Amino acid sequence: MSETPLENVVIIGSGPAGWSSAIYAARAQLNPVVYEGAITEENRMAGTLPLGQLALTSEVENFAGFPAGNLSGFLDSALPANRRGMMAPHAGEGVTGPELMELMRQQAVNFGTRVITDDVAKVDFSTNPFRLFPSAGGEVQAKCVIVATGASANWLGLESEERFKNRGVSACAVCDGALPRFRNKELVVVGGGDSAVEEATYLTKFASRVHLVHRRDELRASKIMAQRAIDDPKVEIHFNSTLEEVLGDDANGVTGVRLGSTDSANEATTIEVAGVFLAIGHTPNTAFLDGQLETNEKGYLVWKKHFRTNTSVDGVFAAGDVADDYYRQAISAAGTGCMAGLDAERWLAHG
Numbered sequence: 001m002s003e004t005p006l007e008n009v010v011i012i013g014s015g016p017a018g019w020s021s022a023i024y025a026a027r028a029q030l031n032p033v034v035y036e037g038a039i040t041e042e043n044r045m046a047g048t049l050p051l052g053q054l055a056l057t058s059e060v061e062n063f064a065g066f067p068a069g070n071l072s073g074f075l076d077s078a079l080p081a082n083r084r085g086m087m088a089p090h091a092g093e094g095v096t097g098p099e100l101m102e103l104m105r106q107q108a109v110n111f112g113t114r115v116i117t118d119d120v121a122k123v124d125f126s127t128n129p130f131r132l133f134p135s136a137g138g139e140v141q142a143k144c145v146i147v148a149t150g151a152s153a154n155w156l157g158l159e160s161e162e163r164f165k166n167r168g169v170s171a172c173a174v175c176d177g178a179l180p181r182f183r184n185k186e187l188v189v190v191g192g193g194d195s196a197v198e199e200a201t202y203l204t205k206f207a208s209r210v211h212l213v214h215r216r217d218e219l220r221a222s223k224i225m226a227q228r229a230i231d232d233p234k235v236e237i238h239f240n241s242t243l244e245e246v247l248g249d250d251a252n253g254v255t256g257v258r259l260g261s262t263d264s265a266n267e268a269t270t271i272e273v274a275g276v277f278l279a280i281g282h283t284p285n286t287a288f289l290d291g292q293l294e295t296n297e298k299g300y301l302v303w304k305k306h307f308r309t310n311t312s313v314d315g316v317f318a319a320g321d322v323a324d325d326y327y328r329q330a331i332s333a334a335g336t337g338c339m340a341g342l343d344a345e346r347w348l349a350h351g
């Protein structure tokens with residue numbers, strides 16, 4: 001009979017928080033293992049494939065250290081000639097989300113992180129060593145766990161939305177926007193945050209027109225991103241509007257939408273569109289924890305010590321979007337991943 005392996009640190013999740021905690025734990029010689037998630041259709045639909053939400057985005061303009069734009073003058077004056085080549089692949093190009101994630105993964109692997117392409121389906125935090133049960137079967141034990149499972153896109157919950165998922169309804173423009181069914185067609189994006197305007201402007205690459213449907217009279221998105229959507233001649237913003245029904249049929253998938261109005265002066269309208277993209281926020285990926293860690297009222301994991309990543313169970317730490325309903329940025333997730341790696345190291349050293 002094979003023995004249950006006992007790990008120092010198991011990191012669950014493979015976004016910027018997971019890889020940053022792995023880099024710190026590996027450099028501290030803790031020999032960490034990362035469960036990066038399983039590659040399944042179920043995870044694809046839920047938006048929980050390995051490498052997290054950044055793998056579903058396009059250009060990342062705000063991760064410090066990966067600038068886009070003209071760098072040549074800077075590089076010539078700031079770096080000695082023999083160091084300029086190092087910057088060449090990204091000089092001026094910026095970085096995309098998938099590239100950034102692959103780089104972080106490789107950085108963690110280079111320091112000795114072991115990576116398992118599977119989900120942790122269940123945990124038992126009632127005893128230490130903690131018990132973890134991967135989807136593929138078996139059990140792993142860990143002295144210390146870092147939960148970095150992120151958050152996934154929300155859906156409106158309409159029956160018609162469910163009916164046309166994968167046939168014109170999507171929660172990820174970057175994953176699905178280039179599909180032939182959306183080319184040169186009118187499309188709808190629902191939401192008013194950064195994700196919605198980012199998706200709307202991204203979709204203008206393929207669509208003839210993008211209708212941004214937002215329930216209020218002003219966008220929540222940051223000014224710079226909102227202005228980009230407002231200025232884009234291919235984006236039409238429908239304020240005070242709600243998606244009431246996705247229209248379509250079995251042969252064609254989505255053919256239109258029925259919009260309602262939150263403003264009594266406006267009537268409901270129908271628009272012919274080939275696709276509907278939801279960008280209405282996220283829910284933290286905590287179901288596998290089965291309530292064993294304390295959460296806030298929105299379901300996000302709670303840090304129990306000020307500016308430390310300790311959760312309600314001693315020896316379990318949380319990093320990234322699964323514990324952050326406020327900043328939700330790649331760089332803040334990476335930062336809290338670093339904190340969790342250091343917290344785990346110190347906890348293992350001192351208890």
Ligand code: NAP
Binds near residue numbers: 156195198220280327
């Ligand atoms: P968000 O900021 O929470 O925005 C969600 C949007 O969906 C809001 O406009 C909200 O409307 C709307 N909404 C929520 N539930 C709805 C419902 N049931 N029906 C209709 N509309 C609904 O989420 P996000 O845009 O995904 O952004 C999350 C975080 O990631 C933010 O911190 C954002 O800055 C960041 N982000 C950054 C970038 C970037 O910098 N490149 C890109 C994407 C996301 P209300 O406004 O009325 O609440």
